[in-house]
Amino acid sequence: MRTAFIDMLTAEAGRDKSLFLLTADLGFSVLERFRDACPDRFLNVGIAEQNMIGVAAGLAHSGFTVFAYSLVNFATLRCFEQIRNDVCNHDLPVRIVGVGGGMVYSTQGYTHHGLEDIGVMRTLPGMVVLAPGDPHEAAEATRLLCTDRRPAYLRLGKSGERRIHASSVNFEIGRAITVAEGRDCTLISTGCMLAYALDIADRLRADHSVHARVLSMHTIKPIDVDAVTAAARETGAVITVEEHSVGSGLGSVVGDLIATHGLGPVAFTKFGTPDGYRSGAGTHDHLRGLMGNLEDVVIDLLRRKGATQRGTRLLP
Amino acid sequence: MLSLEMTHRMNASHVGTCLSMADILAVLYAGVARVDPARPDWSDRDRLILSKGHGAAALYAVLARVGFFDEARLESFCGDGSLLMGHASHQVPGVEFSTGSLGHGLSLACGTALAALRQASRRRSFVILSDGECDEGSTWEAALFAPHHRLENLIAIIDYNGLQSFGRIGDVLGLEPFADKWRAFGWRVLEIDGHDHCQIRAALDSVPDDEGRPTVVIARTVKGKGVSFMENALEWHYRAADEDQLRRALAELGSQA
Structure with missing residues (x-):
């Protein structure tokens, strides 16, 4: 980068x-x-x-x-x-x-x-x-x-980040990019977590037949209100994905937006570093592992959503 | 005198600091600085930055007096909806930068001075600092920067009145040997009486330096200058004059004018 x-x-x-x-x-x-x-x-x-x-x-x-x-x-x-x-x-x-x-x-x-x-x-x-x-x-x-x-x-990240897009990308400030289509939930990713979010989307599909939409929310401010509201309305479950404190980053912005836009019942959670997180030594993969497993977080959210919402597609 | 009335009207702070640098502002705007009140955005104007933004009342008064805006607007100082807030605001014609948090102005002036050199412009950057804000580490980051990059078009004027917010400079955090510190950093140092208009004028007219150094003018001043009961009194960093004090203060200053 x-x-x-x-x-x-x-x-x-x-x-x-x-x-x-x-x-x-x-x-x-x-x-x-x-x-x-x-x-x-x-x-x-x-x-x-x-x-x-x-x-x-x-x-x-x-x-x-x-x-x-x-x-x-x-x-x-x-x-x-x-x-x-x-x-x-x-x-x-x-x-x-x-x-x-x-x-x-x-x-x-x-x-x-x-x-x-x-x-x-x-x-x-x-x-x-x-x-x-x-x-x-x-x-x-x-x-x-x-x-x-x-x-x-x-x-920016540092170096060696995986190229997700083809040689060019339609990039507008304030307009999220849909990187993968899906109807069961939306992973809203920012920064270098995009490649990880896509990998998890692949695993969700392979392991659980869950089709996750993946957005690259490269602009945190001004946030793309339309993309977030569409994700909430169309997939019913939103998970923000960031290598950042969940107390103040993308997840907080999206959570505020969902809460204030009358979107009805939306399953929502934030994946990132919790308050009190103190990163120690180790490789980047090791430190990311300490954040938890996004695949598990998504499945847990969808199960809880299924338990409270009859008539929706339930996971086994 | 206008500052006294402005701060009195709204019971505002910082009249002491306005009086300590009033002579510097007066000389600066009365012929030294190349500015045009009719064209505040003129690209080749000298840049004047009041790093000690708490002296805004004095700056606004001088700007109004030289014609940047109508003097009647001074009556709105600190009033509801006024642009003339208690610390310098760039929304006021003639004010380049909003200031108020100390330790910002010298870096801003380094930026405007560097830009002038890179744009081959002869415009100069003047910045007025308080002595107290030389406690700020950021001031010394900029103090290192300016000589290294040979910002000969930069003039820092330090209103050395010897009083900071909660005590005397020498008691709170001593600056001496002050001139030696600036010299050691690579500045050309001028020490003057900050109330002697001839000395102020001579110092400010002596840039750019032949040797490519930035210039710092250490101006020895008296906080509350010209009003006997305000001079060197810490309380006038905070208090505003009441009716009786205003009348006495204006009488004292009027007799000196």
């Missing part, structure tokens, strides 16, 4: 001289291509994220569209107030780019696991929050952020 991001940004910067890239001293073996292609619009500000966002706001106020790059937590939590006051309050085109969304920097430990970033970024006024599901989505998100004028947060 990092490569997809920087390749697209470098290509766009060749055409658009207003694009500027700042980094807080991260991006080794990733950002060099932009630095070499556009040295007058690249700056490593040093390990100083608060200053990076202030400088980004000053540049954006002066006509640049600024991408500010660091690890998820450093780019969002360390400098949250600068993002709120200096960027959002002035509606400036600053793009906070966080790499390492979720626990992809698995062995690095708790400080490097981004599990609250979506939650805090989505609270900010006017902030667009994007978490693309594969490298193609990451490239398209980057391309759109070169011209969109709103403050934005782009949550």
Whole structure:
């Protein structure tokens, strides 16, 4: 995803001289291509994220569209107030780019696991929050952020994410992508969980004859209300899937939406990291395993739904 | 004097800080800064950032006086539905950035100064800091940044009145040797009497620096300057003058004008 991001940004910067890239001293073996292609619009500000966002706001106020790059937590939590006051309050085109969304920097430990970033970024006024599901989505998100004028947060994975889409994808900010059709439930996935959600959908079909719709909800804010309401009405069961705290991320957004849109009885649960979760050492697969098994969560939800709703398709 | 009336009207805070930097603002807007009240968005204007956003009443008063908006609007300061909120708001003509949380302005000014250099513009960036906000680590992140990137078009003015929110600077978190710290970071340092208009003018006109350094002007000031019972008194960070105090204060300032 990092490569997809920087390749697209470098290509766009060749055409658009207003694009500027700042980094807080991260991006080794990733950002060099932009630095070499556009040295007058690249700056490593040093390990100083608060200053990076202030400088980004000053540049954006002066006509640049600024991408500010660091690890998820450093780019969002360390400098949250600068993002709120200096960027959002002035509606400036600053793009906070966080790499390492979720626990992809698995062995690095708790400080490097981004599990609250979506939650805090989505609270900010006017902030667009994007978490693309594969490298193609990451490239398209980057391309759109070169011209969109709103403050934005782009949550990326790291490298090696499976490509889900064909060579191109119809990507619109605020419009979910249906990756698999299904009528029994909907897995609404955000960020790098997309490949996992698709794998689980395959297993649900093979093991339980459950046909799950899978959405890539790459935009958490503004959320695609139509896609969520359609999923609730048409499949009756919604499971959000995210490598993020369930207390504040996509699941909370979707839960709010279901509760406030008069959608009737909808079976709903959130798959992610629970409050109090403290990630430890281990591989990414190991850490994901600690989140539980999505297949079991879906089956449990559908069983509970079947127990309370007569006349619907029941699982054995 | 306008600040005194504005804060009195709404029982608002921060009149002491308005008086400590009133002379700096007056000199800055009375000929140093290249701004055009008729064209607040003029692209080549100098950028003025009030990092100590709690001095908004003084900034609004000066902006109105030089013609960015009608002085009558000052009467709405802090009132219901007014754009003139108690900390500087960019919704007010002439205000570049909203401020109020300390430690933001120097980074913003680094950004506008960097942009000017990259855009080959001669515009300058002025930023007024409080002494207290030099407690903020973010201020020192920016202080490292500006000399490294040779932001010769950046001028930071520090309103060094010696009082912060809950005590004297030297008691709460000492800054001395203050000028040496900035020099060590690579800044050109000027130390002036922040109420002497000639010294303020000479300092602000001396940029850009020939050697490519950013400039910091450490302006020694008196909080509550010009009103005997407000000078160097912490309480005037919070209190507003009542009717009698306002009358006395205006009389004292009027006699000095």
